[in-house]
Amino acid sequence: MPNLPTTLPAWLALLESRHAEVHIDMGLDRVRAVKERMGLKFDCPVIMVAGTNGKGSTCAMLESILLRAGYKVGLYIKPHFLDFNERARIGGELATDAMLVASFNAVEAQRGDVALTYFEFTTLAIMHLLAGAGLDVAILEVGLGGRLDAVNVIDADVAIVTSVDIDHTDYLGDTREKIGFEKAGIFRPGKAAICSDPVAPASLVAHAAEIGADLWLLGRDFNYSGDKQQWNFGGRSQRRNSLGYPSLRGANQLLNASAALAALEVLRLELPVGAQEVRTGLVLVELPGRFQVLPGRPTVILDVAHNPHAAAALGQNLGNMGFHPFTYAVFGVMEDKDIDGVIAPMAEYVDHWCVADLPSPRSASSGKLAEKLAALRPADAKEGEYSVSAFADPAQAFANAMSRAGENDRIVVFGSFYTVAGVMAARKTSITGK
Template identity: 85%
Template structure:
């Protein structure tokens, strides 16, 4: 009999070692088997959120608003930056090590000889933890795709797809139509299926209609409008006027906020929420690493943009920020991403690239990144004012950018979660 770990880091190490060999095996049979063995069910409304970009923002806005309204809210969100506990939030606080260890023990006891990947195991554990926490509502973020994601063994009362773009092509397909079908896999017959993508793939709409889901489309069933000061939401039967802009910055946030408000309209009988709670919830919402502008000088922006859709949004936000003499980029990304598609929208804004290797076997090599960036750098007659420098890790790339940037310049840290997490960790250790 194997003795089980007694600390969270040891548990995570065990799960990683166990699944180093196990490739992502798409299919829900194993997860469903263990879910049934655990008797895992939710006795509160469940909101599930999938999408290429905007999932985390939408989940965080829902959590913030519902907490303001006095509800007991559980949130499963990923990945984490510094501590695994960030993935599980109960009533506004991170799950404790003890709570997570207890949930891991329960999954281990129930799974028998069923092999589970790291993601499947931890997803079951966190959903089990939330299901037993006496919640009024649970918000579950989908990891990859939707149809075959471990979260999808739960039937959501409201399912949201935020955006559909090209990412994870190895698993989800190479077109928006293929990927849209995968994401629509979280929809359920007779339940609300909300899509806040302004141009939803036909495959998503067709699947929702084929299974008899209650499809809410942006522009047909709900919409938003706004001026510089405030914005308005209109749903099927609810209007919300004179709303404050979300504290999460960026051009796409009203799409995400509108999806959140549509979900609250669907659940208005079970979870009534007032206008003031929506305003306050939107103003106070926080989400690390999504166009997060840190206090101080030079200006530092953290953004986990790692696909072309997210990089275009980041570039748009940089363009709206006002004048900075020079922009430094701390950038690292996985080799399976569309690197040229990520670099292209950013190239016009970045003067100095500090590119980093990441602590993952999937990391793109800095030599390859440098060649791609050099080929996409605009030829604007500023040769001496541009540079591309390679570093062994995000922390040293960031330290170099900080040493060179003037106080009126800006540093944008973007790409993989590993890039942003590496800089967050370096900043944390230097502040102690």
């Protein structure tokens, strides 16, 4: 195949240029056709994870526990913050540029005249990479919805839906019932289907019954309990007691951890995992950008909360942190999100807003965000107690917050992945000089 890129950056640039020319068709026919031509299949158990929020955390916990148990684990997770390689891990290590280029070449060799979006092409490439890596288990995070997401061309042995809330309404519908049906599309007949949302949509339950999936519901088939020191998990036939809390902070992490442990119970014969491996895996799990508290002063929190459900959890977590004289928010979000619904649960915690434009045509204008937030100024706010400033990008917004915050204050960077990634990149540059 002449004239194909030979480096990862060149390949990604080509795919981005092609993406603009491909109509985004919410269907799996194109991806399935190329998958069949490639003979793409997994020879190990596959765990697939969908959900409005919490899917990345659940994937990370599963990976961490299974690595401690000695298994060769493949993980597909997205999006990335700084490097595309973050999307694919084998044995806990990022895929190399060479591995990814080889898999991109493999997709290109078989796609023929089938036009693929950036996400479809890269999904097939990473699944090709993982399928050929001699894995003991593959963990695949769903991107958008479930039923029509490119990842869903693979049949999962265990499918997890972490939470169902309102997001991506243009594609998935504007109610929890419509969105729940889309996410339930990853369930398979006769296979375990786990839902850790405390109030599973009726549409999800009905779809599982209709296709004959083995539905595991939180509160019926598995549950958790705990105190301030430790927590316990109970499944259908397995209990795990005296567990340490996951190192991932946040109010919903026990829901995510319970879903992960339910999946491990389903696979206990193929992938047995001991109690100590579960404890160690939960304590050592890492996932950037999910209520990630950075070391140093002032306190800096990174969180990709970009929908009302996630913002409510972030607000609750901020409320549990203890006293800080002032809270600065670096905030940027996409125009198509429920912006008012994201701001509402955060408003009571933020004193100074530093809002930013994002490097995407879908970005909400920082000027419009500033207008919304200026209108929320508390009536009793004194001079210097409330402010709103707009910036051209997240790096500038973060630099402003850092220049104004005292050592006992805190800065919360939240909203789009672009917001958090922009601040991560700026911090990396300031530390390394490149």
